[in-house]
Amino acid sequence: MILTTEELQEACALLAQSPFVAVDTEFLRETTFWPQLCLIQMSGPELDAIVDPLAPGIDLTPFFKLMGNADVVKVFHAARQDIEIVFHLGGLIPHPIFDTQVAAMVCGFGDSVSYDTLVQKVCGIQLDKSSRFTDWSHRPLSTKQLDYAIADVTHLKDVYLTIKAELEREGRTEWLGEEMAVLEARETYDLHPDDAWQRLKMRIRKPIELAVLQRLAAWREREARSRDVPRGRVLKDDAMFEIAQQQPKDTEALGRLRTIPKGYERSQAGQAILAQINAALAIPKADLPKVPKPQNLPEGNGAAVEMLKVLLKLIAEKNGVAAKIIASTDDLESIAAKGEESEAAALHGWRRELFGLPALKLVRGEIGLRFVNRKVDVVDL
Template sequence: MTLITTTSDLAAFCRDLAGADYITVDTEFLREKTFYPQLCLVQVAGPKSAAAIDPLAEGMDLAPLIELLNDPAILKVFHAARQDVEIFYHLTGKIPHPLFDTQVAAMVCGFGDSVGYETLVTKLAGARIDKSSRFTDWSQRPLTDRQLQYALSDVTHLRPAYEKLRRRLHKTGREHWLEEEMAVLTDPATYESDPETAWMRLKVRTNKPRFLAVLKELAAWREREAQRRDLPRSRVLRDEAMLEIAAHAPTTVDDLARTRGMGRGFAEGRQGADVLAAVQRALDLPESELPRLEPREEPPQGIAPIVELLRVLLKMKCDENHVASKLVASASDLEAIAADDDADVPALHGWRREMFGNDALALKHGRIALAILDRRVRIVPTEVVEE
């Protein structure tokens, strides 16, 4: 096994991979105590070699690795890439490109919704992963042989899995399906955390504008504070506490100290002052500037049976085409299509429309029907003429 702990060895390893068509990449990181993931290990494999790179080694400079990841001539293969890509984006400000996510590719090729790495490599590479090191503390040194073996298996078995998925995509002509999905993973906006929209991630039970204004200010402050101190959001202020503060809008230290989940020590400290300032900013907003949630429209009466028919059609089409239904349409997408022919949902765009959306609209308007023939659900044409 190869563990790289010096910049010179890393540079030599990356030079050897410079002419590769692709490399497989994975990371080990911790995030329990920080806002940003703490990178502890990077595993990289080319067609014939593999190594684990220790970013915590004294004097280690990851510049050769970053240069390799940014080489446009080399495809970077990840499994469930989002968190790995986020690490490199926040580390360098760039997204490794071009990119191939085997989890998404597996969904396109019919391996089910969000298939795990172990399941995928078992099916495609016949490999068995030793899971005993899965929840290890990757920040501790020295790393054991078992840890390194587990870590490297995440990139070595990924090679045959990638090659088989690539061949399946080519055989079925679905490369462009995957390209559409990779556009999200390679968009910097995917990894940006905007403090001004942080409040939208919270589950609220009221749409009162003043409550929402206080919550928005609190969430924005917490987001900036968590980023500045590199702490998990909950370590700065818990969601429940923010909702409680937004509900009562305290304006004094005493009021804040009496809020459930707060204490006098917090209320009298710097963070307490910041919270009170955020509350006051929200209370000072004029009515015209208060945030408002669009009321969720109730689905038209009688739409439920249409949604159920669309759900059957989706299952049938996905089984026929060997693609995960989750990738094609969600439950809310089906509701939107049932209510509106021009719904702006992925299922009515691109390859999804070709595979499912056009038939969904045809079923909705009676141009086709579903029937059970030879114990299978099939599409049959109808003679219904639309008015």
């Protein structure tokens, strides 16, 4: 258990001599915008350690330096939120990284396999998950809680070494590299407030509605960050859509909306919302943003997509790769509608060789699917 900067410096210096380090974090986020880091677990070939970032006076700089050490592979499971914490607190993205959840999909362990399932399959160990919903900010932590926390990285080492060997044996190391590039991209974690509207599921049809929504979303994003509260605590999504559609211009009109809490319209936030609405309404019609149009799929495309889904399942099972990582439903719809002109990710990189080319053959009628001996198979036409 590391409680001081000096102990952390010593541990990180030792781990920096290792080819890899398994990393996990425990945090709280229910009442804040930014994750509250409560625990860091690290494990290398010669050291297992739990760091208490809440210990008085501890400086996490040695940990962030280790995360940026290009000579040490940082091993995570479902890395995105852990990396987000490092990015927010340390201002860097760990590199290089290895996400065992993504790697397991490439090796055929299933879609988004959980850590405990992976440990059971690879190591034959059943983890005790009874401490999963612990309040990690509470001190002192019990021995049971600490045992649970360290198990998230000690077994991760064995999972990493097993899956890494499998990737090398199957010649799929480069496949994983393409996926890790997305996790290591700064824009994955550094969302600009002006782009916050893109996180919302669109329920609007008019350019003026989109203009209001864009300004509201950017304001809410900045407000949530500055106050360190969840976005919904500032303004719920339903309220944003109703405001965008109704476009209230004054306090009285804002207060009549169904999704606005009583009295909210007279608050400082209510006045800020009205300012965003009126600023959007002042935009000249010619300068209003264009509403993204849903992809117009040709008639009969649904059946074609279903055929592509069957082909995808066949190829995924044959090659031991999770279908989810090969192609999405959007990819299949795009391939069915546009063929080679599609910009689907499934038509690029390793996915093209594995699935994209057969999918295009199916779309062109060069191969078909047949049911024989109670199994579906591919046949040349």
